[in-house]
Amino acid sequence: MSDTINGSVYIADLPDKVGQEVSLRGWLYNKRSSGKVRFLILRDGTGLVQGVMVKGKLPETDFTAFDRLTQESSLSLEGVVRVEPRAPGGYELEVTAVHPLHVASEYPISHKEHGVDFLLNHRHLWLRSPRQQAVLRVRDEIIRACRDFFADRRFVLVDTPIFTPTACEGTTTLFETDYFGDRKAYLTQSGQLYLEAAALALGRVYCFGPTFRAEKSKTRRHLTEFWMLETEVAFADLEDIMALAEALLCAVAVRVLENRIAELTFLERPLAPLQAIRPPFPRLSYTESLKRLTAAGHQLAWGEDLGAPEETALSQMYDRPVLIHHYPKECKAFYMKPDTVDPRTVLCVDVLAPEGVGEIIGGSQREDDLEALLTRIKEHHLPQEPLEWYLDLRRYGSVPHSGFGLGIERLVTWFCGLHHVREAIPFPRLMDRLTP
Incomplete structure (x- = not known):
């Protein structure tokens, strides 16, 4: 051009x-x-x-x-x-x-300090500031690095639907919409279920698009609309996708450090934490994590999911991402495969970023046995009929397969050294914000 x-x-x-x-x-x-x-x-x-x-x-x-x-x-x-x-x-x-x-009218954003609400109300203009431009350029580099990573490994990009007939992650965090008057549809929480179908056709696939969560959360880590990169690999087990997640983060870090030093410098982002993103990443089982948290003064019963304080405490113990694996079955999604050695746990992993960012990747080995998956659907009180197509994947040539999802905004937040995830997306959608 x-x-x-x-x-x-x-x-x-x-x-x-x-x-x-x-x-x-x-x-x-x-x-x-x-x-x-x-x-x-x-x-x-x-x-x-x-x-x-x-x-x-x-x-x-x-x-x-x-x-x-x-x-x-x-x-x-x-x-x-x-x-x-x-x-x-x-x-x-x-x-x-x-x-x-x-000749512009009097510009509402001057070269002085403004409050966050004011700036978010003028987000369409705030994007013109050098700081916001720097963040968006880092975001662009991260996304292109992810795409290149998967393209270089012959993964196929598959676009998954935004309208879905049922939940993927849990029925309490769905945005519901009327679908032509006679049924309900939901904004997708994840492209994973559809990506599993594509993996059984193409072997190695990924998708990248908007996802939605109706959690009533106002923390600095949450958005109601965010972008997620997800991948699914046929014949892969938990170890395979942990290695893949580690390789992806290392490759993205290299690209950002190669091409966006000027932006990181402008954002006054210390480079040492990004330079430390090198393999191998530390790995801890959920049970081992609880022992370390208890020693650090955190009180969490076995079986409870890790919250933001626990994730922050664990991540601060290391200078690079840490992989927490084998969570209790009760606190994870229906599609995760139980561990045969300890059936109380599932073959899953969360990747926690340091510096208080928390979870940036969540993944698992998927349940590939039809009867076991039917049992899990009942345990989670999910309707079976909308998931019949998903169950077909276990009826016709089922194989072990695994995958994970990466939250782009949390990764941008971490790489740019931002305090709040709202700056990591051009137009943030929050519980109390739908405009501009």
Whole structure:
């Protein structure tokens, strides 16, 4: 693709244009004046550049256009590219022409501190800030790294439905919707069940899309709509997918550290925790985890699921992700296969990120025996009829298979060093927020 649009170049390409006269288009980030010399800071989505206006070196009408340009006005600049280490990005433009395209109304987000609610109410504009742009660029790199990881291993991308007839993770966290008046449908909690069908057709598959949870939770780790990357592998057992999850996180860390150092530096994100993402990751059984938690002063009975405080305590014991496996059967989903050695537990794993982020990956070996799966469905009080198609996978060529899901926003939160997951998605959906 051409690196110009209608003759205009991008700010990111200015290092290759030193000494040349170019045209730039973008938005006014800031401006200042010292009499006969005026400075415009232009942003175009690829970076910032300082435009220097010297009275007498450009038409007077262009020089005075400075006075009516407001923050976030759109404009084009023409000028000669110069190296200037003190300027944003290390280059500046000796401006020869200014063409206002649209003079913006008074911009509601100024270069001062604003409250979180105010910024979320103006999320559509807050995205223009350098910090939010940096987060979104890291998010983009993470997603492309994940896709490349699976493509390089010959996994097939399979798109799974957003409307589903029943629950995958539990009936209490579903968003229900009317489906043409005669039945109910639900926004998907996970693409996993459909991905299992695809795995028995294609062997190694993954999906990536929005998922929904109606949990009434207001913690910094929760969204009602989030993006999840899920994978399913035929003939794989728990050990196989633990190794796959470890390899994926290591590969993504390498890519982000290779390509997004500038963004991480701008976010003031210490790099050491990301540089520590190297194999092998520590592994603990649920039972071993409880012993360590008890020693650290946490009181949790065997059989209870780990909550955010317990996950945080465990993850702080290590400098890299930790894999917690073999949880009690009672606190996990119906499709997880029990361990033959200890049937009280299931063959599952949660990957906990350090620095208080908590669970970023959840996976398991799936129950591949028809009768055992029927029993689990009854134990969880799930209707069998909507799951008949899923049971067919155990009737026609059932094989051991395993998979996991990765929450993209939690991974972005961790990599960027954010406090709240709401900054890790362009337009967050929370219990009390449906706009913009």
